[in-house]
Amino acid sequence: MLSLKAALAKPFAKIIYKSIQKWANNPIETQNKVFQKLISEAVSTQFGKDHDFVSVNNHNDFVNRVPVRDYEALKPYVDRVVAGEENILWKGKPLYFAKTSGTTSGAKYIPITKESMPTHVEAARNAILMYIHETGNAKFVDGKMIFLQGSPVLEKQNGIQLGRLSGIVAHYVPKYLQKNRMPSLKTNCIEDWETKVNAIVEETLPENMTIISGIPSWVQMYFEKLQERTGMKVGDIFKNFNLFIFGGVNYEPYRAKFESLIGRKVDSIELYPASEGFFAYQDKQHEKGMLLQLNSGIFYEFIKADDFYTENPKRITIADVEIGVNYVMIISTTAGLWAYNIGDTVQFTSTKPYRVIVSGRIKHFISAFGEHVIGKEVEQAIQEALVGSDAEVSEFTVAPQISPSEGLPYHEWFVEFEKEPENISALAQKIDASLQKQNSYYLDLIEGKVLQPLKLTKVKKGGFQDYMKSIGKLGGQNKLPRLSNDRKIADKLADLGLTK
Structure with a gap:
C-alpha cells in the first residue's frame, strides 16, 4: 500500500513532466527568451555597461561584444563582487558564493543569486520526478535518502555566505523530505572525509535506505566500508535500496564494481550539476544522454573542441549543433556569468530533445603528440x-x-x-x-x-x-x-x- 506521500508524488510528477515537455519541444524559442531576459536584466550592471548590452539584440551582437572568458579572465569582476560591490555582474549582490578549488588561482568564488539558486534545486527535484513519471516507482519516497556531500557549514564574506555548492544546496531540501534525509546535520558537518564516512556508516546501517546519491568514487568508499563492517552486500543491508543518483564523472567504469558491491542491479539517474549551474539530468532510463536544461536561466553557446585554441573559433547556439561532435560548452547565466567557459566538453546524443553527455575537460586531454585524446x-x-x-x-x-x-x-x-x-x-x-x-x-x-x-x-x-x-x-x-x-x-x- 502506497503512503500518501508516495501516492501524491505520481500526479505531481505528471504535472512537472508536462511543463518540461513544453520547453523541451520548443528549444530554440525557449533559448531565445532566456537570452533576451538575461540581456535586459543586466543592461544596467557594470558588466552590461562595459559591453554595451543596450545595443545587443541578437546572438551575433553578443558575440561581437562579449569575448569568451574563463574564471581567470572574469576574475577582475568577481573580485569586485567578493569585495561587496553591487550591480557588477548581476543586479544587486549574490546570495552565496560557491567556493571551489581552482587550479591556477587558488579558490574560485562562483556567484549564486536569488534568480539562479532555485534552478539548482528544481533540476535535482525534477530529475527524480521524471524518473517517477517514467517508471511509476514512487515507493522510495517513504525510505531514507542520503547525498554524500560537502559540509553545509557556511562562512560569511562581506555579508555574503560562502561554502561548497553541495553544502549550500543542503539548506534547500524540501520540507516534505526533511525527515527522510541522511546523514544528521552533526555528521554532515564533519570536515575530515574518512571520519565522516565512518560516521555515516554507523548512522545509516539501521535505516531503510532507498536512495543513495553522490560522486561514484566516494559512494564506492562508503559501500566498501559498509561491507567491511557487516560482511554483507549493500543490497542485502538495504533491501529497499533501488535508486542510485550520481554526477560528476562517467558511471560506466564503476558500474561492474558497484553491481558487485550491491549484489544486484539498481536503477540510476545521472545528473550534471556544477557551481556555475545545473545543466542537465537523465530524463529517460533507456536513452543515452541527459536532458539539457534550456529553461533554467542559462544561455548556451558551443565551440568545437578541435577549433577551441585557434585564432577566432566560431561560437554557435543549440540551433546549429551536431550529434557526436565534441564541443566546449560556454554559458551565460542569471548568476552573472557571461560567455563563460566552465572547462567541460560535451557531445550531443540527441537534438529532439537536446540531450548531452559530458565527454571530458578541455584542459584534461592528451595531445602531447597531436593526438587529441579525450x-x-x-x-x-x-x-x-x-x-x-x-x-x-x-x-x-x-x-x-x-x-x-x-x-x-x-x-x-x-x-x-x-x-x-x-x-x-x-x-x-x-x-x-x-x-x-x-x-x-x-x-x-x-x-x-x-x-x-x-x-x-x-x-x-x-x-x-x-x-x-x-x-x-x-x-x-x-x-x-x-x-x-x-x-x-x-x-x-x-x-x-x-x-x-
Missing part, C-alpha cells in the same frame, strides 16, 4: 577492454611519457585494479586497439611509428585515495582527472610509492 575515449577504451574479462578496475588516469629511457614515447595508463587480470599485457593491447579505433590521430601516430602502444602501470589498492588525500582533495566533490597533458599526477604517484 576523457570519453579513454573511458570507452577501458570498458571495451574489460568485456569478457573477470578483471575489475577501481580507478585510473592516463599521462604521456614523452622521453622514456628507451624506445618511442607512449601513453602511460595508471590503473588501480579491484581484481587484476590474468594477463596485463593482453588487457593493455585491447585498450590500445580500442583507442586506435576511436581516435584516428592516435592511430596515425602508432602506425607512423611516432608513438609505441600504451603501457600499463599498476597502482596499489587504495593508491588513488592516498594520492587525493596527499593533495588535500579526499572526498566531497573532488574528482581524479581521467587524463592529463603532463606528468604531474604520474610523478606524484611515483614519489608517494603508490605504483607497483
